[in-house]
Amino acid sequence: MDFVAIERQALHDLRDSSKAIKIPSDRENDRTADTLAQLVEKLKMNEPVCVSVQVHDSRFQKYACTTPVGKHILELAARIDCSGSVVQDQITENQCQLLVSFPERLANVVSQNRNATFLFDATLYWERLCDTVLLFHFTKAQQADNGEGVKVDTKHLLKVLKMLAVLLLRRGKSDIMIRRLGMIPKYLFDGEHFCDRFANLIEAAFEASKQLHFSLKSQRRAEVSSLWHRWNSLLFQLIEKRAEIKDVVLSALSALINAPAGGNSIQLANNVFDTVCAHQLSIAGPTRAIARTIVKDFLPAVAGAADANHGLTHREQECFSALFKKWENKEFVTSADLSLNMRLLHPVMYALLYLHKKAPAESRFPDAFVGALLNGVTIRLDSTRGPELRNCAMTVAAAYATLFVTSADGVAPLLQDANFSAALNEWMKEEPGTSQYAEAVSAATQMKNKPVVAVGLEMRVSSLVEVFPLDPDEEYHFFARPSHSKEEKSIAAQTIDAPVAIVQLDSTEAPLPSFSQQKYAKDELGEHVSILSSIRECYNALVGVGRSPNAQLHEVQEATESGLRGLSDAFGKLRQRIGSDLFNAVSRETGPLVAVLLPTLISLSIHAPEDQKQYLVQLRYTIIVDLIVLNPPLALNQLGGMVYRSNYGIYQRTELIKAIGEAAFVLSQVEVAPASAASTGTGHEQAMVTEKLQRIYPPIPTHELSSGRKPSIVVSEGKSTRRWGNAVVERHNRTRPRHYSNLLGDVAAAFVAVFLHKLDADHFAFFQEVDPYTPCAILDSLTSVFQGITNVRHVAAELSEKNFDFFFAVCTRHPNLSVRKAAWASMVEVMRTWCGVAPLWIRRKDGERIFNRDAVTYRSLVFTKTWLSALEILQHTCADMVQKSDPCGHTALIAVSSLRDLVCDRDDFYSMLARVEERALEE
Numbered sequence: 001m002d003f004v005a006i007e008r009q010a011l012h013d014l015r016d017s018s019k020a021i022k023i024p025s026d027r028e029n030d031r032t033a034d035t036l037a038q039l040v041e042k043l044k045m046n047e048p049v050c051v052s053v054q055v056h057d058s059r060f061q062k063y064a065c066t067t068p069v070g071k072h073i074l075e076l077a078a079r080i081d082c083s084g085s086v087v088q089d090q091i092t093e094n095q096c097q098l099l100v101s102f103p104e105r106l107a108n109v110v111s112q113n114r115n116a117t118f119l120f121d122a123t124l125y126w127e128r129l130c131d132t133v134l135l136f137h138f139t140k141a142q143q144a145d146n147g148e149g150v151k152v153d154t155k156h157l158l159k160v161l162k163m164l165a166v167l168l169l170r171r172g173k174s175d176i177m178i179r180r181l182g183m184i185p186k187y188l189f190d191g192e193h194f195c196d197r198f199a200n201l202i203e204a205a206f207e208a209s210k211q212l213h214f215s216l217k218s219q220r221r222a223e224v225s226s227l228w229h230r231w232n233s234l235l236f237q238l239i240e241k242r243a244e245i246k247d248v249v250l251s252a253l254s255a256l257i258n259a260p261a262g263g264n265s266i267q268l269a270n271n272v273f274d275t276v277c278a279h280q281l282s283i284a285g286p287t288r289a290i291a292r293t294i295v296k297d298f299l300p301a302v303a304g305a306a307d308a309n310h311g312l313t314h315r316e317q318e319c320f321s322a323l324f325k326k327w328e329n330k331e332f333v334t335s336a337d338l339s340l341n342m343r344l345l346h347p348v349m350y351a352l353l354y355l356h357k358k359a360p361a362e363s364r365f366p367d368a369f370v371g372a373l374l375n376g377v378t379i380r381l382d383s384t385r386g387p388e389l390r391n392c393a394m395t396v397a398a399a400y401a402t403l404f405v406t407s408a409d410g411v412a413p414l415l416q417d418a419n420f421s422a423a424l425n426e427w428m429k430e431e432p433g434t435s436q437y438a439e440a441v442s443a444a445t446q447m448k449n450k451p452v453v454a455v456g457l458e459m460r461v462s463s464l465v466e467v468f469p470l471d472p473d474e475e476y477h478f479f480a481r482p483s484h485s486k487e488e489k490s491i492a493a494q495t496i497d498a499p500v501a502i503v504q505l506d507s508t509e510a511p512l513p514s515f516s517q518q519k520y521a522k523d524e525l526g527e528h529v530s531i532l533s534s535i536r537e538c539y540n541a542l543v544g545v546g547r548s549p550n551a552q553l554h555e556v557q558e559a560t561e562s563g564l565r566g567l568s569d570a571f572g573k574l575r576q577r578i579g580s581d582l583f584n585a586v587s588r589e590t591g592p593l594v595a596v597l598l599p600t601l602i603s604l605s606i607h608a609p610e611d612q613k614q615y616l617v618q619l620r621y622t623i624i625v626d627l628i629v630l631n632p633p634l635a636l637n638q639l640g641g642m643v644y645r646s647n648y649g650i651y652q653r654t655e656l657i658k659a660i661g662e663a664a665f666v667l668s669q670v671e672v673a674p675a676s677a678a679s680t681g682t683g684h685e686q687a688m689v690t691e692k693l694q695r696i697y698p699p700i701p702t703h704e705l706s707s708g709r710k711p712s713i714v715v716s717e718g719k720s721t722r723r724w725g726n727a728v729v730e731r732h733n734r735t736r737p738r739h740y741s742n743l744l745g746d747v748a749a750a751f752v753a754v755f756l757h758k759l760d761a762d763h764f765a766f767f768q769e770v771d772p773y774t775p776c777a778i779l780d781s782l783t784s785v786f787q788g789i790t791n792v793r794h795v796a797a798e799l800s801e802k803n804f805d806f807f808f809a810v811c812t813r814h815p816n817l818s819v820r821k822a823a824w825a826s827m828v829e830v831m832r833t834w835c836g837v838a839p840l841w842i843r844r845k846d847g848e849r850i851f852n853r854d855a856v857t858y859r860s861l862v863f864t865k866t867w868l869s870a871l872e873i874l875q876h877t878c879a880d881m882v883q884k885s886d887p888c889g890h891t892a893l894i895a896v897s898s899l900r901d902l903v904c905d906r907d908d909f910y911s912m913l914a915r916v917e918e919r920a921l922e923e
Contacts, residue, residue, distance in 0.1 A: 003043075003072035007102065010039045014109045032113060036120045039106075043068055045124050051135040054142055054149055061141055062149030063157065070132045072099065073164070074150045077157040093163055100129070100167040126173055130180040133161050133168075137197040138188040158200055165204035169227060172865075174205070178234040182242055189245045198252040199259075205231045206268050224271055229284065232275045236290050246293070254301040273302060277319040282326040285343040288430070295350035312358075312366060320355075323347055324372035333379050338388060345392040348373075349399060349427060356403040365404040373400060391423050398424035531570050532589055538566035539593055542600055557607050564619045571626035578629065578670045579743060587631045594627060594634045599642065601627075602652050621655060628663035632747040636660070636754045643754065654777045657755075661781030664751050667744040668788030744785070745792030748799055751785045756806060772816045779810070779819070783826045787839040790832070797864070800834035804870055811892070812877060820888045824895040831870065831899050836862050840898065861906055871899055 017031040040046065044067045051070065054062040063074050076095050080088060098105075103122035110120075136157065168177060188194065209228035239246040253276070257269045277299055280286050286294070304313045312320070326332060327348055333341060355365060365373075373396070380393035398420040540546060541563035547556075577583050601624055606616050628635040642648065643656055744751070755778050782803075789796045807830055810823035829839055878896040881889040 002075070003068040003099070006039065006042045006068055007098075010035060010042075010106070011109055014106070014113070017113060032110060033119055036110075039120065043125070043128075045121070045128055049128055049131040049135055051132070051139045052142070052149065053139050056151055059153060060151050061154055063136065063152050064149035065132065065136075067128065067132065069099065069129060070136070071150075073132060073136065073160055074152055074157070077152045077160045078150055080153070080156040080159065092160060096160065096163040096167055100126075100164065100171065123176070126168065126176055127180055129164070130168065130173070130177050133164050134177075134181055134184060134201075136161055137201060138184060138194055140188070140191075140193055158197075162200060162204045162207070165201060166208040169205055169208035169231065172227075174227060174231045174234060178231070178238055182238045186244055189248045194248065195252040195255050198249070199256050202253075202256060202272065203268060206271060224275070228271065229275050229279050232272070233280060233284055233286075236276075236280065236286070236293065240287070240289050240293065246297075250293070250298055250301070254298070257302045258304075273315060274318075277302075277315070278322040281319065281347040282322045282344075285337075285340040286347065287343065288346045291343075291346040291350055295347065295354050299354065317368070320351055320366075320369060323351055324369045324376070327376035328372040328379065329376075330379050333376070333383060333389065334385065338385065342388055342392065345395060345427075348376075348396055352396070352399050352403055365400065394420045394423040395427050399427075531573060531586060534566050534570045535586075535590055535593075538563040538570070539597060541566070542604070543596060553607065560604055560606065561608070561616060564616055564623065567623045567626075568619045571623060571630070574630065575626060575666070578666075579672075579741065583630070591631050591634050594631055595638050598624065598627060598635065598638050602642070602648065602656060621659060624656070624659040625662045625666065628660060629666050632663070632667070632750060635663075636747075636750045640754045640757055650773055653774055657774065657777040657781050660751060660754060661784035664744055664748075664781070664785045664788050667747070668742050670741045670743050672739040672741050742788070742792055744788045745795045748785060748789045748792070748795055752782065752799065752803060755782060756803070772818050775810070775814065775816070775819045776822045779807075779822045779826045783829045786826075786830050786833045790836070790838060793836060796833050796836070797862070800830050801866055801870075804830065804834075808873070808877075811888075817887050821891045824888065824891045827874070828895045828898055831867070831874075832902070834870075835864075835867050835902065837902060861902070863903065863906070868903075871896075871903070874899065 013035045014032060017035065047066070049070065050066040052064045054064075056062050065071055065074065076092055080092060103120060103125050106120055107122070165177070206224070206228060209224040209226075209231070235249070239249050253272060257273050259269065276294060281291060281294060299316070299319060303316050327344060377393045377397045377400075380389040383389045402424065541559040544556075544559075547559065574583055574586060601620055604620060606613050606620075608616060628639070639656060639660060643653060643660075648656075786796070786800060789799065807823055807827045811820055811827055814820050814823065829841070832838070832840060874892075874896050878889070878892040881892050886892075
């Protein structure tokens with residue numbers, strides 16, 4: 001029986017059992033448990049997976065597997081033809097998706113039956129699936145041909161296996177995959193076959209962790225998520241536990257990095273090297289064994305050839321630059337976890353030994369790393385966190401003096417200190433085979449007795465280090481006080497001023513059409529060309545096209561007022577048809593105007609009486625919101641440079657920021673017109689009648705009706721009409737259900753990037769104690785964005801996780817108390833969006849926020865491990881703030897309590913269900 005039939009039968013039986021009427025006394029004959037038990041037997045989950053491969057010809061091989069899942073994988077590979085059709089690839093991917101998500105779909109069906117218990121071991125299912133994928137990868141072909149198996153093209157099978165591996169890793173099953181990889185027999189870890197197939201597995205892990213970093217002004221190369229770093233970290237932990245496969249895996253990784261360039265091999269090789277030699281050493285905090293493996297065994301194999309001057313290769317420079325930058329990072333030393341600081345000692349020490357071994361005759365430390373090394377030593381010696389950091393500094397200082405200082409006068413005073421020499425000897429004792437290494441090198445150095453050589457011990461401080469961080473990919477340090485802002489940003493500062501090409505962010509890559517073009521071949525605009533004409537005339541009036549240079553002030557004011565009123569009327573008509581063909585056509589036509597119209601609107605000088613001035617200012621605000629809604633990519637691209645520009649005042653900047661949040665709110669709730677309203681004749685007549693309806697006095701009392709069903713008395717202008725007849729029509733229109741669509745999900749990353757794309761000093765200098773209004777407005781707009789994407793689950797979770805660090809930095813480190821309190825309120829909404837709960841505060845049309853009493857929805861709650869870890873961090877932070885009597889501690893306590901209530905409510909809900917079931921069993 002194949003997998004598809006087993007799946008169909010199991011789901012059918014479970015649905016039938018959920019629909020059946022059960023009596024509590026008959027619970028012992030529960031069909032659900034029997035169905036799940038039979039399903040485990042049919043899938044052979046309690047049996048080990050066995051795979052056999054037989055050589056058929058140069059292209060095809062015969063594969064056989066003992067489990068239904070493995071046979072289904074072979075069927076998927078056999079169905080693939082050589083046409084390379086995109087549709088065929090999509091079908092195969094969907095089939096793989098169904099295979100991977102089978103436990104979840106099974107749980108959904110079981111959850112429909114309140115009396116059933118889900119007894120299916122999903123972890124065991126995924127373990128058997130990983131076993132199947134790995135054995136198909138690494139099992140070697142045999143020459144014997146017994147006629148069994150399915151003839152499959154090896155390339156097609158590898159394609160299916162890659163899809164399955166990508167889907168498994170994206171679901172967070174990297175720990176299961178690595179654990180099952182470590183249980184493969186040793187004879188499979190050998191030969192060129194393993195290296196080739198291991199490269200395919202690494203490519204799958206890289207594909208699963210790819211993420212496009214959104215940029216408003218350029219499309220950057222594909223970046224990787226934390227999944228990629230976790231995969232490689234687990235891989236190195238595996239080879240340390242299983243030493244017999246260490247050399248084979250390192251050889252396969254080295255061959256992957258050193259492979260000739262072709263296709264995506266360069267990008268994959270660079271990312272493998274970066275995550276192993278840069279991220280694992282500098283950021284992940286490796287154990288001593290892993291650090292020794294990377295520096296002593298892996299780095300020499302992938303370093304490449306040195307130049308003619310016997311210097312460091314490019315890869316060695318990249319590896320050690322990242323390491324010593326982390327070593328001299330003052331904030332890492334003072335704020336990061338103490339265990340990470342302690343583990344950083346091992347990579348630095350192995351780096352010193354590596355550099356000394358590379359050129360032992362010269363014994364010269366690279367000049368590029370001297371300042372960073374000594375700066376890190378000084379910071380740790382001055383630190384008051386504990387003796388552990390001072391011990392790390394003394395160990396590194398003694399090793400540097402022993403290995404690289406050629407003067408006996410320079411070495412002796414340092415090593416004569418008992419603490420320095422003891423720290424170095426203690427570290428060297430744990431190094432296999434080098435217990436006397438320090439003493440031997442020290443004696444040899446003292447015998448040289450060379451004259452003192454100036455090695456540039458004075459620390460060189462660049463002016464660029466004094467400024468705020470310039471790299472948007474770094475941690476969010478820009479909110480820190482000035483004393484905390486000295487970061488290692490010299491490399492980022494050199495590249496921040498490089499010209500960046502502007503890339504079209506529209507759906508098509510062709511250039512935008514000129515504004516003069518008012519009609520298409522398909523005639524999308526139809527009879528609405530007048531909208532474009534109005535927009536064009538208003539644009540000319542606001543910008544001043546054709547205006548005399550001698551125009552008087554009242555003439556300019558009249559043109560400004562007419563331009564604002566005209567744009568408001570034109571955009572008001574379009575707002576009712578967001579997402580329609582007309583809306584998209586006008587969006588394309590008006591695209592070139594956005595770059596000029598937005599700065600013009602925000603810089604308008606309005607001279608009018610106070611009441612009229614407030615009205616025109618409100619019109620301007622509405623027009624800016626409509627421009628963002630009309631063309632989000634181009635408008636946000638322009639606003640990304642305007643929001644933090646110094647030539648705008650606080651109120652202008654705040655108005656722009658609020659407009660961005662308002663536009664996100666509009667896009668998140670776009671009303672979809674019913675199908676009946678799309679008809680030409682009836683719909684047009686109904687629209688005309690609706691426009692003429694007017695409310696009359698007195699209205700019918702509505703206190704007994706809900707707000708959504710309040711009728712009103714209306715009367716229409718005309719000769720053959722009844723006074724009360726339109727009230728019935730209005731009530732019917734009110735009771736018609738409304739359908740909404742969320743268009744914010746596709747452009748949510750752009751809305752976030754407007755505020756967080758540029759994090760340099762010029763943009764965030766005013767975020768210190770001078771201007772609390774702008775950061776509060778930014779947090780409010782970002783909150784609106786995250787609230788708007790709550791129901792867009794494929795976007796909300798990832799975007800919330802990526803930007804958690806930003807909100808956490810503002811909560812804890814911004815110098816202004818009001819901003820920190822606002823950040824805690826925003827943090828609550830981001831965390832709720834992350835786990836799939838409705839917003840705690842909802843926004844009405846008038847802009848006022850009211851408490852949402854229907855916020856908790858149990859069916860949408862998804863508490864991932866990352867979310868729970870983030871909540872734990874917030875709890876520890878809140879506890880510290882309360883203990884230190886922080887002024888923001890009360891706000892943080894309320895925020896964390898509201899998030900903790902979500903977890904407790906979920907647990908109470910399920911415990912209540914369990915008690916009900918127990919009570920039913922007792923009865």
